[in-house]
Amino acid sequence: MFSMIFDPFIFIIIGFYAVAALFTKVEESFNMHAIHDFLYHGLDVSKFDHNEFPGAVPRTFIGSIVISSIVKPILHYVPEEISKIDVSFMCRVTLGIFNGASLIYLKNVLYSVIKKHDRNIEKNDKSVKIIEKVKTKQSKDKSIKPATRGKQSPAERIGYRSFSFWFAIIQFSQFHLIYYASRTLPNFFALPLTNIAFAQLYKGNFSTSISILAFTTIVFRIELVALTLSVGLFLFYYKKLTIDQLIRAGSIGGIIGALLSGTVDSYFWKRFTIPEIGSFLFNVVEGKSSEWGTDPFYTYFTRVASKLFLPPYVPLLAVFGYFFEPTGNQTLKISVLASLLYIFLLSFQPHKEWRFIVYTIPVFNLAGANGATVIFSKSFKSVWYRLLLPVILGSAALSLLLSTLWVQVSLQNYPGGQAMYLFYSILRRGLETGLIEPSSNITAYIDVTTKMTGATLFADLSTGLPVNINYDKSESPEDITARWNTFDYLITAHKDPETLLEVDGYKWEKLETAQAYAGINPKMFGKVDFVKVAGTVWSDKSLIPFYLATQRFLDVQDAICIYGKTKIEETEDGEKSQDIEDYDNYDDQEERDDEFGYLEENYKIDEQDNSSFKTEEDNSDDLSEQNGFDYQRESSNFVEVEGQDEFNFDIQEEQDNANYTEKHHASEYTEVQGSSEMANEQNRVGNSEEQESFNFKNEQNEVVEL
Numbered sequence: 001m002f003s004m005i006f007d008p009f010i011f012i013i014i015g016f017y018a019v020a021a022l023f024t025k026v027e028e029s030f031n032m033h034a035i036h037d038f039l040y041h042g043l044d045v046s047k048f049d050h051n052e053f054p055g056a057v058p059r060t061f062i063g064s065i066v067i068s069s070i071v072k073p074i075l076h077y078v079p080e081e082i083s084k085i086d087v088s089f090m091c092r093v094t095l096g097i098f099n100g101a102s103l104i105y106l107k108n109v110l111y112s113v114i115k116k117h118d119r120n121i122e123k124n125d126k127s128v129k130i131i132e133k134v135k136t137k138q139s140k141d142k143s144i145k146p147a148t149r150g151k152q153s154p155a156e157r158i159g160y161r162s163f164s165f166w167f168a169i170i171q172f173s174q175f176h177l178i179y180y181a182s183r184t185l186p187n188f189f190a191l192p193l194t195n196i197a198f199a200q201l202y203k204g205n206f207s208t209s210i211s212i213l214a215f216t217t218i219v220f221r222i223e224l225v226a227l228t229l230s231v232g233l234f235l236f237y238y239k240k241l242t243i244d245q246l247i248r249a250g251s252i253g254g255i256i257g258a259l260l261s262g263t264v265d266s267y268f269w270k271r272f273t274i275p276e277i278g279s280f281l282f283n284v285v286e287g288k289s290s291e292w293g294t295d296p297f298y299t300y301f302t303r304v305a306s307k308l309f310l311p312p313y314v315p316l317l318a319v320f321g322y323f324f325e326p327t328g329n330q331t332l333k334i335s336v337l338a339s340l341l342y343i344f345l346l347s348f349q350p351h352k353e354w355r356f357i358v359y360t361i362p363v364f365n366l367a368g369a370n371g372a373t374v375i376f377s378k379s380f381k382s383v384w385y386r387l388l389l390p391v392i393l394g395s396a397a398l399s400l401l402l403s404t405l406w407v408q409v410s411l412q413n414y415p416g417g418q419a420m421y422l423f424y425s426i427l428r429r430g431l432e433t434g435l436i437e438p439s440s441n442i443t444a445y446i447d448v449t450t451k452m453t454g455a456t457l458f459a460d461l462s463t464g465l466p467v468n469i470n471y472d473k474s475e476s477p478e479d480i481t482a483r484w485n486t487f488d489y490l491i492t493a494h495k496d497p498e499t500l501l502e503v504d505g506y507k508w509e510k511l512e513t514a515q516a517y518a519g520i521n522p523k524m525f526g527k528v529d530f531v532k533v534a535g536t537v538w539s540d541k542s543l544i545p546f547y548l549a550t551q552r553f554l555d556v557q558d559a560i561c562i563y564g565k566t567k568i569e570e571t572e573d574g575e576k577s578q579d580i581e582d583y584d585n586y587d588d589q590e591e592r593d594d595e596f597g598y599l600e601e602n603y604k605i606d607e608q609d610n611s612s613f614k615t616e617e618d619n620s621d622d623l624s625e626q627n628g629f630d631y632q633r634e635s636s637n638f639v640e641v642e643g644q645d646e647f648n649f650d651i652q653e654e655q656d657n658a659n660y661t662e663k664h665h666a667s668e669y670t671e672v673q674g675s676s677e678m679a680n681e682q683n684r685v686g687n688s689e690e691q692e693s694f695n696f697k698n699e700q701n702e703v704v705e706l
Contacts, residue, residue: 014097017182025414029451032091032456035067039075045267058279062260096181105195167366170317173400194359218254220276222276227342234337289350294350295351316371317375416514417459418560441468444472445492491562
């Protein structure tokens with residue numbers, strides 16, 4: 001019954017996160033672009049994105065083929081005018097369904113094994129009871145009583161039927177696993193298979209489990225070789241498989257994976273390759289992974305663990321549940337020990353990311369659910385166990401509240417995708433006002449930072465506009481300098497137009513700016529009355545007040561700017577250029593008032609009363625400044641947390657981690673104008689301050705309908 005109630009919520013939450021954060025990050029870009037190319041170019045490999053941007057090491061196309069093969073037939077039944085961002089949503093939801101279904105399958109398999117073991121215990125107890133009754137009758141001593149478990153309490157009669165409930169409580173209160181379930185990182189193409197492998201382990205199909213892990217290692221993620229070895233070691237230790245059986249099972253999975261990857265990926269890369277073997281040589285043998293950053297040995301057990309399990313009630317429950325093996329065949333214990341050994345082995349690798357150990361999270365959640373089930377079963381006989389239940393539920397509630405903060409941070413950390421939407425708005429406005437002629441040829445330069453923070457092929461929303469747009473994504477300073485005069489628009493992380501290379505007869509004018517998460521504002525601690533917020537949440541039966549309150553702790557900063565090329569001759573007399581429209585000073589306040597009017601009206605509390613919210617005017621100002629969480633369906637404006645979900649969004653550090661040095665690019669194609677020219681430019685900009693505002697929200701409604 002618990003499964004029927006809670007299982008659908010996994011898909012609902014995955015879908016909600018996919019809608020809220022439509023854009024994707026640099027680590028997801030290969031699979032997203034491969035899916036895009038399969039959908040729009042079929043098998044015409046010459047048009048694939050990886051020919052121009054191959055990346056540091058090859059990646060497999062197999063996962064992308066599976067997703068695109070499912071989505072492509074569906075596209076025949078949707079309107080032709082559907083935007084690419086909507087198609088990307090469909091692709092991500094498809095992946096999310098695979099991950100969500102694998103989690104449910106893993107939980108259901110373990111529960112069925114536990115239930116079967118529990119029934120066997122009951123049968124044994126009945127047999128013992130009958131035998132003891134016979135012995136008692138035969139005994140002359142009438143004082144001897146049969147040995148039974150005694151009268152069962154209500155909780156003990158429920159037994160492990162509450163296991164699904166506790167697993168749901170633990171899983172839904174966490175952020176990372178569910179949020180990333182729809183993200184096209186290679187790790188989340190591998191996650192469904194590792195979940196299936198652990199499920200086979202619980203069922204007692206040990207050889208099948210090893211074969212699946214070996215297959216996944218060769219095809220999707222080479223680091224899983226450590227998990228395969230860890231599981232195999234403990235299967236051997238607990239005498240589940242012999243060495244010969246382990247070698248045979250691993251060889252079967254590895255050979256099948258190598259044949260599949262070698263055949264498919266060699267075709268698309270136009271040379272023989274098994275990508276994960278190449279990745280192993282590049283990152284481990286050659287030690288190149290350290291170029292992406294290094295961390296101390298203990299990082300997974302300290303910083304990463306505290307981020308994944310905050311508060312740390314799940315690991316504590318898992319430790320407790322470890323001593324109450326519920327399966328009867330030690331398989332839950334084997335999976336926990338193998339997961340710990342896997343994390344230990346990966347700690348020797350200098351470069352560490354939480355997603356490298358994501359395969360162990362479901363195992364720890366299952367062990368934690370087992371611990372909570374044991375506590376619940378014992379709570380009817382012990383007051384101490386009874387006192388632990390509200391602690392567990394309270395910890396889960398706190399984890400859920402912290403997840404809402406993670407969501408808000410995540411939704412603000414993809415300025416590249418947001419900039420692409422703003423660029424679409426600029427083009428559309430220009431067409432509506434006649435500043436851009438239909439069928440015009442437009443060239444827009446997209447820099448590395450923009451590409452890394454959401455500007456994927458799916459983020460191009462301009463495909464339905466009557467203009468011909470060429471996106472230049474050059475990374476070489478020489479190529480950028482040579483093509484500079486051909487650019488009509490720049491979408492770049494450079495925030496000062498005065499530092500951009502000049503074009504004779506033109507100036508670069510900043511049109512729009514996309515913002516991103518910049519950190520936590522400690523000044524807000526003490527200013528927000530969370531007691532009053534909690535009261536409002538309780539009385540209104542809504543988390544909206546909590547969303548608005550926590551948002552005040554988040555600072556944002558300008559991240560990506562959009563520049564347009566304006567003729568200087570047309571602005572020297574103070575008149576506005578007719579090539580493009582200046583959007584710098586459009587009235588964003590009016591738009592935000594529309595977006596959040598109903599929220600502020602319902603949750604406005606006077607600040608003088610030490611409230612958790614500011615006045616309507618202050619609240620609207622803050623929301624306008626932060627460009628924050630839009631509590632609307634129009635979510636294409638949302639942005640997502642960066643690769644490691646750190647609370648420091650540092651664009652330059654992100655570029656360094658990807659071996660891109662944007663400052664080197666800038667040094668090749670930027671110049672600083674003289675002070676007199678800067679003064680003239682400021683005067684000209686000052687004379688063009690007045691402009692026509694446009695309704696950003698209406699455009700967003702027309703573009704994204706989810």
